Amino acid sequence: MRSPLRVLIADDHPVVHAGLPGMLAGQPDFVRGDGRPAAIVDPVATQGDDIMHLTGAIPAMPVLSLTRSLPFYCDQLGFTLVHCADGFAIVRRDAVEIHLWEANDQTWRSRTGTPPVVSGAETFLAGTASCRVAVKAIDELYASLVSAGILHPHAPLATRPWGAREFGVLDPDRNLITFFERVS
Secondary structure (H helix, E strand, O other): OOOOOOEOOOOOOHHHHHHHHHHHOOOOOOOOOOOOHHHHHHHHHHHHHHOEOOOOOOOEEEEOOHHHHHHHHHHHOOOEEEEEEOOEEEEEEOOEEEEEEEOOEOHHHOOOOOOOOOOOOEHHHOOOOEEEEEOOOHHHHHHHHHOOOOEOOOOOOEEEOOOEEEEEEEOOOOOEEEEEEEOO
């Protein structure tokens, strides 16, 4: 017999708090926590893989050329190349991993009667992505990148109203990478 699927829903939005319990109240296997963070964190910590939960995200950035982009990510941002083959690369720095994929398909220029995106690697996709990277010691990272001339001209280091101190960097294709540190 298979174990039942157990799903943990953790959300602090009032609509979720008000609506979800009512929606699931008739379900015989629905169990509602008491709203304390420990009521959510403790089962995840003690039961581990028995409770489905998201554990991370990896951004995938479309670039025109890995040959041009890898020196930027490795030499200027300090990432290490861990994989590169068939137009796909993985770079890593500390706990952060970024995937790079070549968007170098030029056939869209001569196609007619088809949607603009067919292969998913059309050149116009390069430079359309962004990601946010959490950092400890944001001021030190910023200081180390100022002289590289890669800072976004309209995203200087600043403390934002949403509780983050952050700045932006543009890769060679103009994909935006925002480095941020949560502040209280």
